[in-house]
Amino acid sequence: MALKTPNTTVAQTPTRPTVDVAVAQRWLREMMLIREFELRCMQAYQDKKIGGFCHVYIGQEAVAVGTIAAIEAGDPVVTAYRDHGHALARGMDAKHCMAEMFGRVGGCAKGKGGSMHMFDRANNLFGGHGIVGAQIPLGVGLAFATKYEDEVINGGKSKRVTLAFLGDGALNQGSVHEAQNLAGLFDLPVIVICENNGYSMGTSITRGTTMGHDISVKAAGYGIEAVVMNGMDVLDTYFAMKDLVERVRATSRPAFVDMRCYRYKGHSMSDPRKYRTREEEERYEADDPIGRLKAHLESRSALSEEEFKTMQRAVRQQVREAVEWAEQSPAPSLSDLYRDVYREKWGPYTGSSNPQMLGGAENPAGFAASDPEADLL
Ligand SMILES: Cc1ncc(C[n+]2csc(CCOP(=O)(O)OP(=O)(O)O)c2C)c(N)n1
Ligand SMILES: [Mg+2]
Numbered sequence: 230m231a232l233k234t235p236n237t238t239v240a241q242t243p244t245r246p247t248v249d250v251a252v253a254q255r256w257l258r259e260m261m262l263i264r265e266f267e268l269r270c271m272q273a274y275q276d277k278k279i280g281g282f283c284h285v286y287i288g289q290e291a292v293a294v295g296t297i298a299a300i301e302a303g304d305p306v307v308t309a310y311r312d313h314g315h316a317l318a319r320g321m322d323a324k325h326c327m328a329e330m331f332g333r334v335g336g337c338a339k340g341k342g343g344s345m346h347m348f349d350r351a352n353n354l355f356g357g358h359g360i361v362g363a364q365i366p367l368g369v370g371l372a373f374a375t376k377y378e379d380e381v382i383n384g385g386k387s388k389r390v391t392l393a394f395l396g397d398g399a400l401n402q403g404s405v406h407e408a409q410n411l412a413g414l415f416d417l418p419v420i421v422i423c424e425n426n427g428y429s430m431g432t433s434i435t436r437g438t439t440m441g442h443d444i445s446v447k448a449a450g451y452g453i454e455a456v457v458m459n460g461m462d463v464l465d466t467y468f469a470m471k472d473l474v475e476r477v478r479a480t481s482r483p484a485f486v487d488m489r490c491y492r493y494k495g496h497s498m499s500d501p502r503k504y505r506t507r508e509e510e511e512r513y514e515a516d517d518p519i520g521r522l523k524a525h526l527e528s529r530s531a532l533s534e535e536e537f538k539t540m541q542r543a544v545r546q547q548v549r550e551a552v553e554w555a556e557q558s559p560a561p562s563l564s565d566l567y568r569d570v571y572r573e574k575w576g577p578y579t580g581s582s583n584p585q586m587l588g589g590a591e592n593p594a595g596f597a598a599s600d601p602e603a604d605l606l
Contacts, residue, residue: 261332295464316349327554336555365409371419377389427491460489
């Protein structure tokens, strides 16, 4: 496996900028929450309380926390199926996230999306998508929409930046190229972040992708700026992203990020990980992003062992409550399965939103037509 060591791009120097202690503590808590959330998901999956697919983010927590900390609440975010970390970092309540994992109505998608489809309109998280690479055209479309709304409808300056995440395995999907080409042509304020964890399922990046040792060069073909970032250290990730987000917001030019990271667990829940060595895993685990931030806070005398344990207990309690809440939430009813399938009165379509598959039956949900204006970002 030819993934470079995690900190090749941002030097760890004593003069590295830092953040307020309270901010670093908050990020540590967020990363610990994501980790604990996913450990409990793995357990619940083994207990058959979670069904379908489940891809955990363990090891990549600094990416979601560091990148999302660098944007504003109104900035859209869209990602792939390894999405629980992004959802929690974006501010989704762990209860809604867990209930979605359990397929219960208390989930963010009313239990009908599951692990791969975390969606949170209030926090501008536009999924959670299972088709590899398909979220990149959506991300570029979101950037087009925000720019159009800011500039054409409101007659001002484009002010929002979209983050569109993808895995290294999605790089060779045709739609990813088409979307980045359009982003380059149309000056769209989108940052395409490749969470380069070195593998797509069991295929290492150098086996499946040309220039796998330096994917940043691909961006030149679209006239897009590329930045290589360290996704294993939340401070490195945050500062590099903050710079880039400011630039993209100011210029409304797209960018591509090669975010070097590593997933500690298997691709999904059943993966014997025969395509990589235990030594490699241990090497990255020794460089754990949570451990790094903990050490950083300790070096600033801003975290005692007792405070860390208190944080750990609080996070465990929060996740326990999320599990209890998910378990108490009912499963969707059979008729619920046909609700929310199509958007009511969208575009030229003005009929009822009865799914075709019901054969024109009465609207089983009885929901009212929604406000078409609400479609605007
Ligand atoms: C279009 C499409 N092709 C194939 C798959 C099956 N598939 C699911 S995940 C995956 C690998 C993607 O790897 P990567 O993009 O690196 O993401 P990671 O799992 O590392 O987060 C594949 C091939 C899919 N979901 N969609
Ligand atoms: Mg990958």
